[in-house]
Amino acid sequence: MDIAMTDEHSRHAPPPPDWDAARAGALIAAESGREGGLLPALHAVQAAFGCVPEAAEPLLASAFNLSRAEVKGVIGFYHDFRRAPAGRHVLKLCRAEACQSMNGAALAADLLARLGLDWGGTTADGALTIEAVYCLGLCAMPPAALFDGAPVGRLEAGRLAALVAEARQTGPSA
Template sequence: MNAPWNVSRATEIIAENRGLEGPMLPILHALQDEFGYVPQAALPMIAEALNVSRAEVHGVVSFYHDFRDKPAGRHVLKLCRAEACQSMHGEAMAEKLLRDIGLEWGGTTGDGRLTVEATYCLGLCASAPAAMLDGQPIGRLNQEALLDLAHDARHQQEGRR
């Protein structure tokens, strides 16, 4: 479980990573690892620490699909939208899943248990269509398996992740 937003902790994270070569991405990843997302309140802090504009920080956050601006659900299902997965009907499967659970890309179910995100290649092209659930890659999906995966993630007992 991620920690709640905390200015002091964010300041520590920025200071710990500020001295790295090309520190912005490590800072953003560390903030997201800690809080589950990159809070808007952190952007001016990063800009000041790195002596760059807020627009520059915002541009990096918005460019990379992996960064979130709000907390994700308890489980994160990333569905590959790259060419190999598209050629194996991954896009149609994803659209059906999103329709069935009433979400758009990047959305989180009302119960907060599942976020569905797009990703653009998991490196499982030979096992397309592919997904990743909570960091675990899954290949050779079909529609039924994808729906089961989402259902199971939403209905797991709270103590498990």
């Protein structure tokens, strides 16, 4: 019996609106033949849908011949995998030592307080998610961040405020 298919009722977070089981299944199948393909499959699902919803777990379990608990354990282990999509823009702020040395911690705390968010939180308008990251390899231009994947260095309050304003004014970036 496929236990993974019987616990529909335990799903709390609904899948994202654009969830498409057939498309997810095809993405997973494309990775399932590779050695150790589970991580590439999880990345592919998240790239397509912005998260790895619980609805993906039975598909992954079946494709990789794992229990659903094992799949859930892998998803839960890695900080990157989200259970629900992030905001339209994502600011990954580095919290590590090199960025601390140039006032990064106070800068981040001020920003979070101003937005009324904790790490990982999304603004109420859905525009911006602020994520903690531990080192971007931009330790020669601290404090550093990735804004929708683009590196930003030597952050100060004015630049951060401009990034937030940009995120709240514009639609999703390509």
